[in-house]
Amino acid sequence: MGRTNRLEELEGRFSQLANQLQDSPEKEAISILHAMLQESRREFAAGAAPAVEGKERAFEQVANLYKSAPAMGGAAENEGLPKGGLAPDFTLLDANGDPVSLSDFRGQPIVLVFYPLDWSPACSDQLSLYESEMSEFQRLGVQVIAVSVDSLYSHGAWSVVRGLTFPLLADFYPKGEVARLYQVYRTSDGFSERALFLIDSQGVIRYKAVSPELPHIPDIYELFDQLRSLIGKKASTGN
Amino acid sequence: MSGGSNRGGQSAVPVTVYGTRWCAATQFVRRYLDRLNVPYTFRDMDHDPEAATQVRWWTGGYLSHPTVQVGGDILVEPTSNDLQTALARNRLI
Numbered sequence: 001m002g003r004t005n006r007l008e009e010l011e012g013r014f015s016q017l018a019n020q021l022q023d024s025p026e027k028e029a030i031s032i033l034h035a036m037l038q039e040s041r042r043e044f045a046a047g048a049a050p051a052v053e054g055k056e057r058a059f060e061q062v063a064n065l066y067k068s069a070p071a072m073g074g075a076a077e078n079e080g081l082p083k084g085g086l087a088p089d090f091t092l093l094d095a096n097g098d099p100v101s102l103s104d105f106r107g108q109p110i111v112l113v114f115y116p117l118d119w120s121p122a123c124s125d126q127l128s129l130y131e132s133e134m135s136e137f138q139r140l141g142v143q144v145i146a147v148s149v150d151s152l153y154s155h156g157a158w159s160v161v162r163g164l165t166f167p168l169l170a171d172f173y174p175k176g177e178v179a180r181l182y183q184v185y186r187t188s189d190g191f192s193e194r195a196l197f198l199i200d201s202q203g204v205i206r207y208k209a210v211s212p213e214l215p216h217i218p219d220i221y222e223l224f225d226q227l228r229s230l231i232g233k234k235a236s237t238g239n
Numbered sequence: 240m241s242g243g244s245n246r247g248g249q250s251a252v253p254v255t256v257y258g259t260r261w262c263a264a265t266q267f268v269r270r271y272l273d274r275l276n277v278p279y280t281f282r283d284m285d286h287d288p289e290a291a292t293q294v295r296w297w298t299g300g301y302l303s304h305p306t307v308q309v310g311g312d313i314l315v316e317p318t319s320n321d322l323q324t325a326l327a328r329n330r331l332i
Binding site: 035 | 252260261262263264266267269270271289292293295296297298299300301308310311312313314315317320321324
């Protein structure tokens with residue numbers, strides 16, 4: 001038996017013991033030891049990478065700040081604009097200070113993302129997830145636009161740190177005006193719900209998702225299902 | 240629920256993703272495996288108490304998501320580098 005197979009066999013036996021042991025300090029201790037072993041194995045594998053120092057180290061620390069940042073929570077307070085209606089047009093500044101309007105993208109589907117705040121834990125993972133899907137969005141001919149109440153300067157820094165290439169728009173002053181327009185502004189927090197609107201090439205809202213809890217990220221599989229359905233309908237009607 | 244597609248023939252090391260549908264990191268891992276065409280089973284910890292129990296057993300009591308099992312490797316909240324290393328070690332990529 002090779003080393004990989006032996007480990008797999010041992011791990012399989014260990015896994016099956018979960019339900020055979022009564023809860024006790026001993027069970028907890030064994031569980032902690034297992035976690036320590038796996039973490040050691042992971043660190044050993046990562047140890048081959050060269051250490052990062054100086055400015056690169058500082059950049060990495062800033063990039064990873066979100067992992068230790070205070071958690072954000074709260075149930076949804078708003079339902080958002082209903083699907084079926086026209087998406088209200090708006091103009092906001094992007095991180096370069098250039099005005100961007102929703103209507104600039106008329107003629108192609110748009111995923112309009114409202115998120116609470118730059119630098120926060122769940123938002124960092126959410127927008128990185130969309131960045132990792134850029135080639136798929138591009139293949140489907142879809143434009144992603146993200147909006148929060150942060151300033152354009154915050155957006156600029158955050159875009160660089162997270163490697164985001166789609167527009168981040170500053171709903172900064174009057175604060176949250178566009179979030180209010182889409183009925184997703186949380187007055188108790190001073191930022192928006194976590195919400196998605198899928199807008200078709202004619203400017204009609206075809207799908208919306210408002211997260212029931214702030215840390216919850218809309219299901220990317222559901223979004224792609226909706227997108228493919230929208231694109232498919234477009235193709236089948238010859239528009 | 241399974242994602243990805245079978246690589247055909249040879250039975251490969253099983254991959255299981257333990258997570259939730261609303262967790263961005265879980266979604267990232269699932270889509271990463273999709274793109275690599277690595278077959279996996281997804282276990283939704285919100286609706287699968289046994290999956291949650293399993294993860295707590297592996298992690299010293301934490302409900303960490305995603306937790307990914309690649310053969311004998313248990314990866315708790317892995318980076319894409321961690322995943323890539325484990326997939327390569329188990330000859331899945």
